[in-house]
Amino acid sequence: MYGLAFRPSIVAATTKGHEALMKRELIKHVLESEDFGATVTVAGWVRTRRDSKGGFSFLELNDGSSFDGLQVIAEGSLPNYESEVQRLHIGAAVTATGELVESPGAGQRVELRALELMVHGLADPEDYPLQKKRISYERLRELAHLRPRTNTFGAVARVRNALAASTHRFFQERDFLYLHTPIITGSDAEGAGDMFRVTTLDPAVPPRTDQNDVDYAQDFFGRPTFLTVSGQLEAEAYASALSNVYTFGPTFRSENSNTRRHLAEFWMIEPEMAFADNGDNADLAEEYLRYLFRRLLDEHSRDLEFFNQWVDQGLLERLSSIADHDFERITYGEAVEVLGNAETDFEFPVNWGNDLQSEHERYLTETVFGRPVIVTDYPFDIKAFYMRRNEDGKTVAALDVLLPGVGEIIGGSQREERFDVLLESIGEKGLDVADYWWYLDLRRFGSVPHAGFGLGFERLVQFATGMQNIRDVIAFPRTPNNAEF
Template sequence: MKSRTIADLLSKENTLQDVEIKGWVRTFRANRFIALNDGSTINNIQCVVDFENTEETTLKRITTGAAVHIKGTLTESQGKGQSVEIHVKSIEILGDSDPETFPIQPKKHSFEFLRENAHLRTRTNTFSAVMRLRSSLSFAIHKYFNENGFYYMHTPIITGSDAEGAGEMFRVSNLDAKNPPLDEAGNVNYKEDFFGKETNLTVSGQLEAETFAMSLGKVYTFGPTFRAENSNTSRHLAEFWMIEPEVAFMDLAGNMDLAEDFMKSVLSYILEHNREDLEFLESRLLDEEKTKPQAERSEMSLIEKIKFVVDNNFKRVSYTEAIDILRDCKPNKKKKFKYIIEEWGADLQSEHERYLVEKHFNCPVILFDYPANIKAFYMRLNEDGKTVRAMDILFPGIGEMVGGSQREERLDVLKEKMKALDIDEEELWWYLDLRKYGTAVHSGFGLGFERLVMFATGMGNIRDVIPFPRTPQNAEF
């Protein structure tokens, strides 16, 4: 007799055999029915206890949250909604769970409460489903790149460069806090941070990924990135995971094709492999929708939304076209935008992005050719001298999912741009070398993994799709 997972037991027609299972009690009803879960599936298996032949002391220890080891016979179930159940022959309590203090009771908890108990929240259906989907999406991402000839590269976490030039970095320092080195003016000399170099946590692996693209051709990174922005929104984290492909000899049009194909592929993967979790999350969302006024309810269910993205082309729109749409529109009859777009060159706020994807086009939108002065220094300048080959992919319900570009491959143009932005050439001498030795057209993008998980699970807050969220409020775990 071999120990099996609940997913395995529920997926096969193998009744009337002895089985052995370990898991956590979700509920125990009428001194007889245990709903057991082991994390392998959203579904519990019902274990029927022969209470007359089980000691009273053991029965008392079968409480929500307890870890148990059950031996019994797998039998066809008479109960509704389950094909099989286990008739328990023996039960061992591996770990007690005090019902008075165990925070995860069999009832609806608020997501705020569960965030404070992030170490236990994956004992709930919602969070276990989200984490299984997160895992599946990670696998699908590696699978996609592997099958398409990309190499997986690890880029540094501690780095001396600010890839985005936005200054949103966490300093990394091994300075002696009690006795820090001082500069001539008597201030702490942070230039000594990391054995004599000023360093920070990476905001993006892109610049290093470019070095690999310029030798291995097609590469990607998938790792943690850090942003010291104090944004308390439902879409920002201080620590998040980013997927960044980078490809030599590929232009912006190729970059858009790659991003679209990639996203469709990983989303199809979960439609095929994570059906039960998606159906569970979909029904959770339907319940939530019922509490809203009719006009605000979503027309599509979670699975329909994912299918829609997989089956339809993303709309490709230039920044200039988008501005024309936004300039003379009102999001609804009464209310205008908080920030009115008056002029070409203005940066889009999330309300504008949402209007474009959710009201105007009603599908994912790839916005491209942005004004140079609102985008990062490394983007390829267009022939018009004022726009760059940038692209952002906007998703309904999420906003910006992807940011990418064709990179500036011309040494002189790049140097000029850096000078205008006061970026020290010496800091990025190695990056400039790529333009000196065998430069070529190349492009890539960054996809915020948690935003993809939000879309795929329908979760409304980014803090609920990462195991331990790092935000200005959440850092104790």
């Protein structure tokens, strides 16, 4: 409806800008350049305009390629200085071509003396919601489409990207195969939480069976289907053929969780190793986390420095410490003992057989050890059916990795590879054996000891940035009552 034919000036500007856009350089590279005197073209969004007393203006331009922006000097002699430059405010998009010079002012090493400044889109300061001052995270959640233009969310996006890239690199370096497991699953019994139903039936008048139940035989897949809560079971099938695999994909849970640690849609990384036990599992988890933080410290120090200064003052020290030191490893039984002897009064009592509460996990990782803790060998009764039974018959070879501040970031286990024992566990958990026919097949044919875990990617980003709320480390968070954007 907005035909360009009605606005010839836009067509001209776009055509004219094309050549300049082709050779524009990312600001991150310009900031490191030593090539003074060179003609350089950059493009980005204005963060601030400061008018000098001398009849020219400073523009701070950011294109997201780095935390820091480039200072652009717009002389009063520019032909569009009064008509356009003076109307630039935070949020406006421009391309600037000029001479790269050493900055005479303090605060930046280089700056661009603009010879030409093209305005792509203005941002009316009366309407543009972002301001040159701190805006609350709560407010920015309502502006999820604009918040990547802020310092904080630009940095979050870069750190998140870096952690994703490092994840692939870590597993690829170790010959793990990246596996895409299905988003839509036919299994409603994965046991990892409430699921979103996937259906094409008309919710107002679904087809009914003779018993007046909804007739899912007439649904798209001819059976009930859901969004996945875990790719683990499928990953086990591929680990049982390709040795080591990992998934990295979206995961969905329809629990009515309202905390700063939960999302209805989040991303999970799930490695699965054949010919491995729970000790190998713990080794992998620790090596992986320490690898991520080491690389992040080495390659994204500018963003981390920002978080360390404005978001979480202990961040750099904590990340370095974790990268450099072993994790603590204790069994559930030992944890119960430690907690039982604690001076602290817990709201919930600590008894063998009860799951550890958030306050207990926090006490262990923050107060007792002051570093990441891997807790293993939980009671069978509080863990999932697929976890491998230990010799004592009471515990399973499970594993949780607890991080200070965010709590449980990894949950995993050695899987029950013994057909008879698995069958028994399915029965004891009150599950229907028929639902697990193919999962049981993996134990009937060439079964091997194997283990794996799931890591909540957003919790990882939380920990790496110090961001308190998980809704602020994913681009467009989905939580109960919130699916805007």
